[in-house]
Amino acid sequence: MERKKRLVVLSGAGMSAESGIRTFRDSGGLWEEYDVMEVASITGWQKNRDLVLRFYNERRRQLEKAVPNEGHKGLADLEKYFDVHIITQNVDNLHERAGSTKILHLHGELTKARSSADPSLVYDIGYRDINPGDRCEKGSQLRPHIVWFGEPVPAMDEAVQIASQAEIFVIIGTSLNVYPAAGLVNYVSSEVTVFLIDPSEVYVPAGRRVEVIKEGASAGVAVLKTKLNL
Ligand code: OAD
Numbered sequence: 001m002e003r004k005k006r007l008v009v010l011s012g013a014g015m016s017a018e019s020g021i022r023t024f025r026d027s028g029g030l031w032e033e034y035d036v037m038e039v040a041s042i043t044g045w046q047k048n049r050d051l052v053l054r055f056y057n058e059r060r061r062q063l064e065k066a067v068p069n070e071g072h073k074g075l076a077d078l079e080k081y082f083d084v085h086i087i088t089q090n091v092d093n094l095h096e097r098a099g100s101t102k103i104l105h106l107h108g109e110l111t112k113a114r115s116s117a118d119p120s121l122v123y124d125i126g127y128r129d130i131n132p133g134d135r136c137e138k139g140s141q142l143r144p145h146i147v148w149f150g151e152p153v154p155a156m157d158e159a160v161q162i163a164s165q166a167e168i169f170v171i172i173g174t175s176l177n178v179y180p181a182a183g184l185v186n187y188v189s190s191e192v193t194v195f196l197i198d199p200s201e202v203y204v205p206a207g208r209r210v211e212v213i214k215e216g217a218s219a220g221v222a223v224l225k226t227k228l229n230l
Contacts (some may be wrong), residue, residue, distance in 0.1 A: 006164035010184055012089045012208050015217050018069040019094055025175050041149040050132055056144040057129040060110050063092050064127040071217030072098035081230060087159045089181050091146055106181050112145035153195035157181050163187040168201020175218055195224055196228040
């Protein structure tokens with residue numbers, strides 16, 4: 001059997017927009033309604049834990065009602081033809097629910113909680129709330145398993161490894177505003193074609209050739225398939 005080429009996807013909030021999950025920086029995005037530093041930073045957590053817990057409880061409830069869109073499903077289908085690795089900035093589980101099998105969450109996962117004292121204690125909570133007073137087995141408050149602004153990105157080394165071995169690289173639905181995730185494309189070999197699926201213009205660093213597919217995620221993944229001769 002022929003070896004499958006390694007196709008690496010970097011996805012962001014726009015990937016899930018057609019599933020009804022709001023992006024962050026578009027008009028109507030979450031950071032218009034909320035102050036990012038209040039709800040998604042380590043200093044925000046230290047200042048007002050109740051507010052942060054409420055914010056993520058609401059995100060988790062919305063996720064429970066959301067379903068994967070044709071874009072998520074199209075990427076899962078690509079596994080028939082390619083060795084697909086998804087690096088996602090999204091904290092939802094829609095890639096998993098669409099059937100993709102190799103997914104690295106750079107910014108954490110909504111359906112997990114972790115100890116605020118010992119980061120190795122991570123718990124599956126499904127779509128349940130985390131409430132003030134919910135504690136880990138060592139007695140410290142549970143927090144969302146999310147990488148906040150001001151915190152390191154533990155999965156970054158693995159992401160760099162995956163990106164550097166890409167033979168096709170696809171960026172979908174991210175404004176590439178947030179580092180270190182936005183810098184991943186710099187680790188992709190210069191001979192590799194980079195596809196960019198986004199309805200808006202996105203600046204890709206490193207001055208490399210980018211094949212732009214100016215579409216939303218569902219239509220964009222369909223166009224990608226034709227460009228890959230599928
Ligand atoms: P942004 O909200 O910054 O960017 C969303 C991108 O999706 C934009 O480029 C939009 O044009 C595009 N978009 C909108 N609708 C789309 C659609 N239907 N199909 C495809 N693309 C669409 O979101 P991210 O780049 O993911 O981190 O944001 C990165 C990080 O910033 C997030 O992981 C989050 C946030 O703060 C944390 O909270 C830690």
